[in-house]
Amino acid sequence: DTAVSQTPKYLVTQMGNDKSIKCEQNLGHDTMYWYKQDSKKFLKIMFSYNNKELIINETVPNRFSPKSPDKAHLNLHINSLELGDSAVYFCASSSTASSYNSPLHFGNGTRLTVT
Amino acid sequence: SQQGEEDPQALSIQEGENATMNCSYKTSINNLQWYRQNSGRGLVHLILIRSNEREKHSGRLRVTLDTSKKSSSLLITASRAADTASYFCAKAPYTGGFKTIFGAGTRLFVKA
16 A cells, blocks of 8 residues: 555646646655655755644745645645746655654655646 | 755765765754655655664664764665665754755665
């Protein structure tokens, strides 16, 4: 069973379109995250939800909107896609919101290409 | 920035050799974690070392932490071709405890 699954794996779209990436975890974790990995492999946190409550909202354009219908799901919706949004987006979860003792469990990523 | 640096950016070794990767950080941390990322996959957690620990082992992996130098190292002994991957250190700062902060990783290539 896949612990953290995200769909789609690949997403190719044109500038200006709106797209969504879905994420689900079956680990029973309370906290979920979205990270963005750029072409240089640098991994940067975007958002985090703990029990459906937004707890981290980094400096991300407001074209990006996360939604957590329940603590097992965290989706990412992106409006008016731009070329610079091309990256790999990773969903992750952890058992608690505190990073002090909770390693992250990652999905396999969604490679977004904006043309 | 809090991310610090990973060093080297890339490392190529022969199977059987040891691989050492280093990580530095700038602000005080609660713990430091190491992750592996295989090509086209998500990151997989390897080891978590707390700020009051100096060394941890897991199989062929050995992690050290020197809080006075704000640095950590990951040693992979007797490397295998299957160890080829990117390795990331991730810092959990004392403040902002919800964030785990990653760098750009070290790309390890183990030649068979």
